[in-house]
Amino acid sequence: MTTLYGLSNCDTCKKARKWLDRFGVAHAFVDYRDERQSAETLAEWAKQAGGWDALVNKSSTTWRNLPPNRKTPSSDAEWKLLLKEYPQLIRRPVVVTDDGVVTQGFSDNGFKQRFGAGK
Numbered sequence: 879m880t881t882l883y884g885l886s887n888c889d890t891c892k893k894a895r896k897w898l899d900r901f902g903v904a905h906a907f908v909d910y911r912d913e914r915q916s917a918e919t920l921a922e923w924a925k926q927a928g929g930w931d932a933l934v935n936k937s938s939t940t941w942r943n944l945p946p947n948r949k950t951p952s953s954d955a956e957w958k959l960l961l962k963e964y965p966q967l968i969r970r971p972v973v974v975t976d977d978g979v980v981t982q983g984f985s986d987n988g989f990k991q992r993f994g995a996g997k
Contacts, residue, residue: 880905880993883915884971891971894984901995910965910972917958923972926980930957933982935969 880898884891886909898905915923920933927933930951935941941949944964951957961967969982973992981992989995 879976881908881974882906882971883908883910883968883974885909885911885966888970890984894971894973894989897984897986897989898993901989901993903993903995910968914962914965917962920958920961920968921954923968923980924957927969927982930954933969934961934967938967940964940966 880903882891882894882898882905884894884907886907891907895905895907924930924933948960951960971982971984973981975992981988
């Protein structure tokens with residue numbers, strides 16, 4: 879089963895969920911503000927995303943409102959702490975399939991490639 883991680887009120891997450899429903903892709907949704915992910919999970923997501931910077935949405939209001947010293951984490955531990963405190967900073971949705979592959983974001987073409995649907 880595919881698991882979609884994001885925020886319940888996020889429009890992009892809603893579009894991704896509708897797409898999965900429309901193409902019959904079994905999935906579960908986890909709001910990571912309500913169900914905070916472990917430090918190990920966050921580190922795995924960052925690894926597969928290409929690093930902590932790639933995992934974080936730096937154009938978000940939450941990021942812009944952070945104090946300057948919080949915007950420059952210098953270690954994995956600081957990144958993990960920041961994302962545990964502010965899960966809404968994670969680029970969404972995070973999509974995890976049974977094979978452990980993690981991707982971020984939603985686009986119709988990207989999901990068609992990922993799930994082989996709608997061709």
